[in-house]
Structure formats: structure tokens, C-alpha cells
Amino acid sequence: MPAPLRIGTRASPLALWQARHVSQLLTGVRNRRIEIVEIQTAGDQVRDVPLAAIGGEGVFTKAIQDALLANVADVAVHSLKDLPTVAAPGLVLAAVPERGPTGDALVSRKHLSFAALPQGATLASSSLRRRAQMAHRRPDLKLVDIRGNVDTRLRKLVEQDLDGIILAEAGLKRLGLAADITEVLDASWMLPAVGQGALGLECRAADAATRTCLGQIDHASTHAAVLAERAMLRELGGGCHVPIGAAASVLNDALTIRGAVLSPDGTRRIEAQLAGKTSDADAIGRELAANLLAKGARELLKG
DSSP: OOHHHHHHEEOOOOHHHHHHHHHHHHTTTTOOOOEEEEEOOOHHHHHHHHHHTTTTTTHHHHHHHHHHHHTSSSEEEEEESSSSSSSSSSSSEOOOOOOOOEEEEOOOSOOSSSSTOTTTTTTEEEEEHHHHHHHHOOTTTTEEOOSHHHHHHHHHHHTTTTTTTEEEEEHHTTTTOGGGGGGEEETTTTTOOTTTTTTTEEEETHHHHHHHHHTOOOOOOHHHHHHHHHHHHHTTOOOGOOOOOEEEEEEETTEEEEEEOOTTTTSSSSEEEEEEGGGGGGHHHHHHHHHHIIIIHHHHHHH
């Protein structure tokens, strides 16, 4: 019997959903049974401080990447928004399955919409990107940090008597919590994170069999869209310490991407948009970054 295909993942309910989803996608394209290997990351171990304070980039991915390199796992399933844009030596992003919803969702037990929030309302989010865009839209709001898995944050919404929290639409829907969504925020002002709603499947670069297997569940349009978004972020070099949002879409062979860089307090927002062929996705993302820098984003990126 061939060795099992080992899928490395975080142990949170959402991460396990994602790993099982990938396992189901692989049904029919593999001749090996699948095992799920749960791995604790730095982001899981430290939950009482903001992500940027514990290193930010890679806190949810590096331990799983290390497991790949140590041959403890064969496939890493990441929320693509957590995966650094610079490839780890010896690893390759082998597939990006079809993307889920990309929006940011308001969850509130008190108010019917973001626009209906009263003056000075308290909203919580762990994302600097979300807080900066909310501050830009509504400078009157009180914005606080919140950590923990989805269930923990929903509990804190009530325990801390918050006016609302902001969570990824995809995560809520994947966990069967769509009914908790008060409103999906308008992407015209709340741009998602790079790669939001998409999964990134990594494996060892030298593992040709696994690369071929994963390639069969790659979604070309999604892969092109996130390639452009990730190229933009990589060129800007802001990581998770600067509020950066992006949204790319593909129609036939045409790719359109919109990106924004903000100051952490939301007082400044620089935005640009670009379009081109999907075959030029990486170049389009890099050109969009250059346009943002030319408009003044470099000053914001310096903090």
C-alpha cells in the first residue's frame, strides 16, 4: 500500500474545514489515502497580543512549512492571505483551488448595517487593514483589536458588549455561520486582503508526484487573480504591518485588479486600478504596485 498523502494544517475549526475540503477535492485524482496532520503555529500559541507584535507575517504558516521540509507532511493547506509572498526555499505554491467569497462581514447583535452604527460605536477586528479602512470611512468609530478563532470572537462580541466585529465572509460561511452575518461590507471602500477567500496548497518543490496531484485541483482563474494580488503586495513590501487591500477578478482572458495602501490611522488612502491579460498576472500586479508608489504610497509604507 502506498504511503498516505499527509495534509498539514492548523488545528482551528476553520483550518480543519479547509483541510477536509482539499481532501474532498483530491478524491478521484489521487491513488493514496489521506491523513490530516494538525500543527500548532506561533499565531495559535500566542493569542493575547496583536499579530504584528509577534512577528505578523508567517505566524500562521511557518510551522506548517517547516513540517513540509521535515517530511512530516506532504501538503500544506494555508489561508492564502496568511502566506508570505516570498516563497520558502524548497517549497512551491502548487495549487490554488477555486476561491470562496472575498468580502469582509460585519457581525452585530445591535445594529442593522455599518451605516447604521451610532456615533462612537465600538468595532473589533484583528486586522490593521480592516481597521484603517473603517477609520477612513468612519473616523468617529472606536476600533479595538480582537484575537481568537471565529467562535471565540463571536463570544467576545457579546461578553465585551461590542457594537460589532468584522470577520471574513468566507470563514463564516465555511463554518455554517452565514446567518450571523449582518452585512457584507461594500468592496468599493473595504478592499479585502491579498488572497482573501482563497486557499494556497504548498508542497516540496522536488515532490513531483504531489505537485502533479495538486495541479489537478488548481483553478486557473483564481490562481491568476491571486498571482496578481500577491505580486502587488510583494512589490510594495508592506506585509501585515501596513494596511494594504487588493481585489482582482478574471473574466475570460481579462484580469482587473484594484489596490489600496492606507496609513494605519486611516487618514490617508492611495488607490489605483489596472487591467490586462491573465497571462501577464504577475507583471500587472507589479505595475499596479509601481502606480501606487508613484502616487505616494512609499511614504505610507515607511510607517
